[in-house]
Amino acid sequence: MGGVVHDSYKSAFSWITIWASLLFAVILGFSRLSYGLFLPGIQREMGGSYGELGMLGTLNFIGYLAGTLCLPLLIGRFPSRKHTINRVSCTFLGIAMIGSVFSHSFIQLGLWRFVIGLLSAFATVLVLSIAMDSVQPNQRGMASGFIWLGGSAGIMITGLLAPYTIDPSHMTGWRYAWAAMGIFGICSSIGFEAVIRRDKIETTVRKIESNTRNKEHVNVYKLLFSPKKLLFLIGSYFFFGWGYIIYFTYLIPFLVNQGIPSLYAGLIWCGIGFAGLFNGWLGGRAIDRWPSGYTLATGLTLGAIGVLGVITNSIILTSLGGALIGLVSFITPPLMTTALLRRKVPNDIYATCLSITTAFFATGQIIGPLFGGWIVDRFGLQFGVTSSSIFMAISAALACIYGGIQQELETQNSLRSK
Template identity: 70%
Template sequence: MGTKSAWNWITLWSSLLFVVILGFSRLSYGMFLPGIQRVIGGSYGQLGILGTVNFIGYLVGTLCLSPLISRFPDHKHVINRMTCVLLGLTLIGSAFSDHFTQLGLWRFAIGWLSAFATVLVLSIAMDAVRPTERGVASGLIWLGGSAGILVTGLFAPFTIDPSHLQGWRYAWVIMGVFGVIAALGFEFVVTRERGAVKIPAPTESEPRDQESNHVYRLLLNSNKLLFLIASYFFFGWGYIIYFTYLIPYLVNQGIPSLYAGLVWSGIGFAGLFNGWIGGKAIDRWPSGYTLASGLTLGTIGACGVITNNMFFTVLGATTVGLVSFITPPLMTTALLRRHVPHHAYAPSLSIATAFFASGQIIGTIVGGLIVEQYGLPFGVASSAIFMALAAAFAALYGLQQRKLEIRHCLSVVEVEASY
């Protein structure tokens, strides 16, 4: 495919898919938790385990995808097509769950498929965009997740209100149908673009096992991308605690379901601007410092729960949505795209996503234990600790980038002086 501007049909349909991949399939669970609890039962700690199962599936998916792409580099589009359609169907299937085990299996499958879809949709979409506009394109795609959050919040009166016990089931069916439609639309525009432009056959530059080793050395080297990966890991840990237990906290405080849903939608609405602003910012300042600034503000926002004041809690939630919900994934995506070879981008993003998924798994386990031991307010606020660690590692990555730039400038000056 020939490269395009950030504003194109592939980016648009990618964003619609991310409504499902992030907003519906993964984060709607936290929104529907009170309703699910009334039907299936169990404590928030026990239900949090099902969130852990979802992210275990997500981790397994990311670990499987990298060798799969390396083994079948020419079948990326086929794998993505099947994955996105199945993701919509599994959402529909999960709506018919009647007990923990059944819902757990569906959540595992959804996590596994959403991991595949996250990496493949981003990889395919980024290939079609000019390098100078990939930050904006990434922002446009990730804001689909914010739109999914916004829409999920609007379902609140029908999903968490005690008078609508089965509302969460109907919502998941609707979301699944939308997911299948978005998958078909994305496949249509990608197929049309691939048919319109002759695609050169890929060349084998190095054996698959050597390529895989190269990717791991690149990502886990402390002089290259290790701090960026560590930041992504701790962001996954912190943000999932916040998004899993925020709505249960609000409901526990006696907030009407409509208002709780509006808070959730407010996070998504703020995230719409976050996707655009974050994408422009990372194109303008492609640095770990840019990432760290958003994470720092998000840390402050997550601390709003500590005040036990609803105004500051809502203000903090809006801040999280505005500067540190979509920003870390899209900026990590854009930074990786800048600093890894083209052929290694999909495997690199898959491995980075695996670390992110590991953080989410640990986060749901730790968050559930904290909630059980110390209650929902402290449990939600604990997310700020891990967001702060993510900000610190992002800043270290920015410092490392700065040192490398200075070293490069000095080498250039020395070469010029030699002439």
């Protein structure tokens, strides 16, 4: 089993977590969620129905799922190469974003979206795992929140670019924006690697017998898929992935279809990202203080309510609903799931468990755009966007069940200790 040796643990705010947060702006805000913002511009230049454009989003998440499934195998085969795999993944993620700029057909763009999804899956798990290994255990919730906060910053930045990427007068604006984001991603990967090397974080590996490794894999699956342990937490993450991606894929097309100027649509998107900057801080503090599924369920419930702003046909209520989602249920579910998982999983199998858990999240994200595109083509954009609240509510219910299981186990442990 592998372990990580540190000169000393870092606080939640260090150069390592700062560069990790910048990378998450690329991994989440730029490479994945910017697609929803750029969708009107892509459709205007390349054509296609919302179902076809949703399929391009699905290809991205199929790549993401493939990455989360392949990563445990890579780590198992090369346990001392985690930093190398991360370095290659982050660098080539930026290069792939630049490559997608030169797409002139759905097939080309779809292939690039698949590759970007694959690489972002590697980067999501490895950047988070490497950064969290360096942080003091009692500050890992806050550190997780700070790192995921970078995703909100990425959303906010893409929102500021909306007038340039959505406005019909800038037909190829989305291409230049993606190229700039790819360059930023390469620079961020270089910065993250530099601070890791400077702080001399080294991975050490002990040789283990093959039968011990097989036993470890059995333990991983028993831990993750036992109803009395982590199964409901994983289920909650799956339905969150399904629900939130519908909202983020079709919100901007809905606003544009309503005749809202591109500047205002971009400001709403930017507002979600700005609120998410506080989400990381609030969510991290909350999960460190109340490490429970109930804490997770609270944010998800409020997010489901926020989605319903679109049914009012009021730009003010839609904006407030988006801000609520950004504040309590955009970054919060991933960071809280990460933190809750970190509390229950041994260090040596954490990366593997996180990767498997993320695979279920990715599966939800694959289904989401397909389901959302089908709903939109048949019932319209408003109904399609609103449908995301159903799956966020299911996610909240499963998180609540997990909280009840936690409480029951804690009660049993307390009675045994007396």
